[in-house]
Amino acid sequence: MATADPLLRVDNLEVSFGAVRALKGISLDVREGEVIALVGANGAGKSTTLRSISGLARAKSGTITFAGTVINKRTAPQIVRLGLAHSPEGRRLFGGLSVAENLRLGACTRSDPDGVARDTERMFTLFPILRERWRQLAGTLSGGEQQQLALARALMAAPRLLLLDEPSLGVAPLLVRHIFDALAELKRQGMTMLLVEQNIALALELADRAYVLRTGKVALSGIASELRSDDRVAQAYLGAAE
Amino acid sequence: MSQLEYIIQQVINAVSLGSLYALVAVGLSIVFGVLKLTNFAHGDVMMVGAFTTVLLIAAGMPFIPAMICGIAASAIAGFLIERIAYRPIRNAPDVTRLLTSLAVTYILENLGILLFTSSPRNFPLPDILNSSWQLSGGAITFTNINVLTVALTFVSLIGLGWFITRTTIGLGMRAAAEDMQAAQLVGLDVNKVIIVAFVVASAYAGLAGVLWAAQAGVVQPQMGFTPLLKAFVAAIIGGFGSISGALLGGYMLGALEIFIVAFLPDTVVPYRDAIVFALLIAFLLFRPGGLLQPNREIKL
Ligand SMILES: Nc1ncnc2c1ncn2[C@@H]1O[C@H](COP(=O)(O)OP(=O)(O)OP(=O)(O)O)[C@@H](O)[C@H]1O
Ligand SMILES: [Mg+2]
Numbered sequence: 001m002a003t004a005d006p007l008l009r010v011d012n013l014e015v016s017f018g019a020v021r022a023l024k025g026i027s028l029d030v031r032e033g034e035v036i037a038l039v040g041a042n043g044a045g046k047s048t049t050l051r052s053i054s055g056l057a058r059a060k061s062g063t064i065t066f067a068g069t070v071i072n073k074r075t076a077p078q079i080v081r082l083g084l085a086h087s088p089e090g091r092r093l094f095g096g097l098s099v100a101e102n103l104r105l106g107a108c109t110r111s112d113p114d115g116v117a118r119d120t121e122r123m124f125t126l127f128p129i130l131r132e133r134w135r136q137l138a139g140t141l142s143g144g145e146q147q148q149l150a151l152a153r154a155l156m157a158a159p160r161l162l163l164l165d166e167p168s169l170g171v172a173p174l175l176v177r178h179i180f181d182a183l184a185e186l187k188r189q190g191m192t193m194l195l196v197e198q199n200i201a202l203a204l205e206l207a208d209r210a211y212v213l214r215t216g217k218v219a220l221s222g223i224a225s226e227l228r229s230d231d232r233v234a235q236a237y238l239g240a241a242e
Numbered sequence: 243m244s245q246l247e248y249i250i251q252q253v254i255n256a257v258s259l260g261s262l263y264a265l266v267a268v269g270l271s272i273v274f275g276v277l278k279l280t281n282f283a284h285g286d287v288m289m290v291g292a293f294t295t296v297l298l299i300a301a302g303m304p305f306i307p308a309m310i311c312g313i314a315a316s317a318i319a320g321f322l323i324e325r326i327a328y329r330p331i332r333n334a335p336d337v338t339r340l341l342t343s344l345a346v347t348y349i350l351e352n353l354g355i356l357l358f359t360s361s362p363r364n365f366p367l368p369d370i371l372n373s374s375w376q377l378s379g380g381a382i383t384f385t386n387i388n389v390l391t392v393a394l395t396f397v398s399l400i401g402l403g404w405f406i407t408r409t410t411i412g413l414g415m416r417a418a419a420e421d422m423q424a425a426q427l428v429g430l431d432v433n434k435v436i437i438v439a440f441v442v443a444s445a446y447a448g449l450a451g452v453l454w455a456a457q458a459g460v461v462q463p464q465m466g467f468t469p470l471l472k473a474f475v476a477a478i479i480g481g482f483g484s485i486s487g488a489l490l491g492g493y494m495l496g497a498l499e500i501f502i503v504a505f506l507p508d509t510v511v512p513y514r515d516a517i518v519f520a521l522l523i524a525f526l527l528f529r530p531g532g533l534l535q536p537n538r539e540i541k542l
Contacts, residue, residue, distance in 0.1 A: 056423060080429030092424035094417045101413050108410050109429035157429060 005068065006031045007161055007192055008053070008084075013062035015048050022048040024216040025062065030161065035183075035193045037203040037224060040213030041237045046196040047089045049213070050163045053194075054086035055079045067160065081109050085159035089166050089196075091150040095139025099130055099149055102138050106156030115158065123152040126182050144175030151182070162186075164195045168202065180206060200237075204228045212236045247381040252504040258388045260496025261395035262454055266473035267480070267488035268402070269446035275419030275483040276439045277332070280474070282343045283323055284447050285466020286350035291316035291448030292365075292455035292465060293358065299366045313448035319350075320444020324437060354463030362460040371456070391453045398449060399489065405442070406485065415439050419483055475522045481532030490533060 006029035015023040023045045030036045038046050051057040053064055055076035064072050071079055085106075094102055103123065107116045124131045127148040133141060138149055147167055154162055167183070168176045180202055187193065187206065197203035204210055204224045212220040212233055219236045220227070227233050266288065273281040295312030299305060327346050331338055367387065374385040406412040414435045418425040426432055454469055455461045472495060473488075480491025495518065502514045510517075525532065 054427060056427065076423075076426040077429045077431055080427070086427050088424070088427060092421055092427070094420050094424065096420055097413065097416060101407075101416075104410070105413055105417055105425075105428045105430065108414065153428065 007067060008194070009063075009065045010049070010053065011063045011065070013049070013052060013064065014060045015045075015052050015057055016060050022216055023052070026213070026216070026218055028211050028218065028221070030192060030194050032160075032192055033190055034209065035187050035195060035207045037207035037210035038194060038196045038213060039198075039200050039203055039210060039233070040219070043215075044213040045216045046213055047165055050086060050088075050165050050194070050196060053079075054084060054163060056086075056088075077109070080157055080159075083158075083160035084163070085154040085157040085161075086163040087150045087154040087165065087167065089169065091146050091170075093138040093146055093150055093153070096137060098135055098137055099133045099141070100135065102149055102153050103130075103156050106153035107158075109157055116156070119156055119158060123155065126155075126185065127152055142172070143170040144172050144179070147171050147175075147179060148182070151179070155186075160192060162191055162193045164193060164197075166196055166198060168197060168199050176202070200233065201228075244381070247378050248504075251382045252500055254382065254384050254388070255504075256497040256500040257493070258384070258391055258457075258496075259500060260493035261392050262450060262457070262469070262492075263472050263476045263496050264489050264492025265395055265398070265446055265450035265453070266469045267476040267492045268399070268485055269443035269450070270470075270473050271477050271480075271483055271485055271488035272415070272439050272443040272446070274477070275485070276415060276422075276436050277328065277339075278483075279328070279339050279343060281443075282470065283327075283346040283350060284443070284473070285470030286347055286354070287316045287319050287323070287444045287447040288451030288454065288466045288469060289350070289354055289461070289463060290319045291451040292461045293354065294448075295452045296363060296365055296455070296461050305368050305371065309449075309452045312452050313445050316448025316451065317441045317445040320440045320447070321437065323444075324440040328440075329436075351463050351466075358463060360463055362462040365455045365459050365461055367456050367459070387453075387456050391457065394449060394453065398446070402442070402446075402485070411435060411438050415442075416485075472518075475518060478522060478525050478530075478532055481534035484532070484534050487532050487534040 008030040010026060010028045013023050013026045014021070026045070026049055028036070038049060040046055048057055052059050055071070055074055055078070059072050063070055066079070066082055066084055069082060071082065094105065103120060107119070110116055129145055129148060130152055133145060138146065141149065151164070151167060167179055171179060183193070183206055195203055195207060204227055207224040209222065210224045210227050211218050214236045220232055266284070270281065270284050273279065273284065291312040294315040295308045298308035298311055323346055327342055331342050371387045371390060372385060374383050376383050406416055411434065414425060414430045415438065418430065418432060418435045422432065425435070450469065451466070455465060473492070476491035476495040477488045478491070479494055480487030480489065499514060499518065502517060503511050
């Protein structure tokens with residue numbers, strides 16, 4: 001079924017923190033089934049973009065439309081209920097709660113116990129370590145294990161769109177590969193994702209399309225495989241570092 | 243009287259006093275967890291429960307139903323305090339929130355004085371609760387109200403343990419206490435979590451208020467002050483905002499106070515409260531996160 005409208009459309013989004021203009025008019029869209037990478041140097045505004053979409057940061061102007069609904073003014077819990085989950089930068093797990101409890105809260109908006117049970121099994125297939133750590137406190141897991149739990153917690157909401165903020169941050173190199181394999185598997189299953197990632201090579205390998213941010217604006221966008229060999233991507237990073 | 247019996251008697255006293263401290267501290271910690279606010283009005287919510295119970299007993303209601311109504315009155319008071327006083331200033335600076343909490347305390351206390359005057363009233367405890375048990379030929383004694391205090395503390399804390407580990411809203415309370423934004427990101431209705439936290443904490447205050455007054459034998463509008471102060475110390479010793487920390491701190495403080503009186507020389511005894519507060523200052527200086535949360539920052 002081909003729909004004309006994208007699942008997510010961000011139109012001319014502006015966000016400020018006091019005098020700091022973090023986003024200066026960003027537009028992007030994500031179509032059903034796509035994986036979109038959002039890359040750029042430190043401070044370019046990647047996390048702020050995701051945080052505005054999920055309702056944690058307020059847009060000064062612009063519109064965010066998800067599945068036909070304008071969501072700029074909605075609260076974060078309302079947005080989750082619409083089918084948009086966000087695995088935030090730094091994981092933000094509930095460290096004093098067990099793996100099981102974290103996942104249960106991930107599904108707290110749902111009222112289909114059978115579906116939740118099925119999805120829990122799915123998480124065990126995707127991230128087998130979670131079954132072993134089931135009763136352990138989230139705060140005692142390694143960085144890589146915590147990242148897998150953060151992804152699983154977001155997936156437990158059964159989202160139509162998954163926002164991922166730096167899933168490789170603080171994860172041992174060997175496990176980064178493992179996590180991206182899981183993301184590739186999710187993509188194969190049809191999950192729509194908007195991925196922020198410092199590791200451009202990995203991000204562009206997984207994504208269909210990509211947007212390159214530079215100081216709060218979209219500097220460049222296009223097909224991921226084409227951007228991989230595009231010098232301007234590297235320049236966008238260097239430019240910001242100057 | 244043998245040494246062993248003396249020790250057993252002191253342990254009984256410590257558990258009984260510690261239960262009261264733990265009950266108050268747990269409520270204080272629940273609210274602190276979700277709001278990061280020291281709810282000074284917690285002591286006055288105790289007073290609401292105690293007065294309701296006393297008035298109902300005076301009107302002819304038996305003790306247990308009167309106590310249940312007292313607990314309900316406290317829960318309602320907590321609900322209203324959150325709604326009217328705390329919600330509008332939820333995102334205000336800390337100083338504003340702290341002052342609001344103090345203002346609520348003053349309003350409730352003065353309301354109490356207006357209604358009941360500040361002179362203490364007798365707590366009409368039924369005879370059966372006042373009757374005492376004598377073991378080992380009177381070397382070990384305790385009253386039924388001691389037994390009831392410990393029993394209700396245990397039962398209610400087991401209930402709380404079930405609530406915060408088995409129900410979504412209870413898990414949400416712990417999650418919101420750790421990271422409010424992350425709680426919103428998983429879709430928790432934070433308003434609902436905060437209301438439930440207040441109602442549960444205030445019901446605990448009501449229970450603690452009734453038991454405290456029953457043990458003291460009197461109620462008065464300012465009765466919440468001392469337990470609040472003690473619970474505050476207990477919560478800091480255990481780790482402010484942590485429910486298990488409040489429990490641990492409550493029983494430790496109870497034991498400390500009883501043992502100072504029981505086992506230290508008579509010359510030290512008058513300094514009991516000074517020792518307790520010196521301990522508080524030591525914790526704030528060297529281990530502000532308490533026993534269970536080393537190095538975590540706390541805010542009043
Ligand atoms: N809460 C905030 N208060 C003030 N300024 C903020 C806040 N959050 C972000 N900023 C600023 O907004 C800009 C964009 O930050 P953002 O976190 O979105 O960048 P990023 O692309 O995710 O960077 P990184 O790769 O380091 O995660 C930065 O200049 C940052 O300092
Ligand atoms: Mg970021």
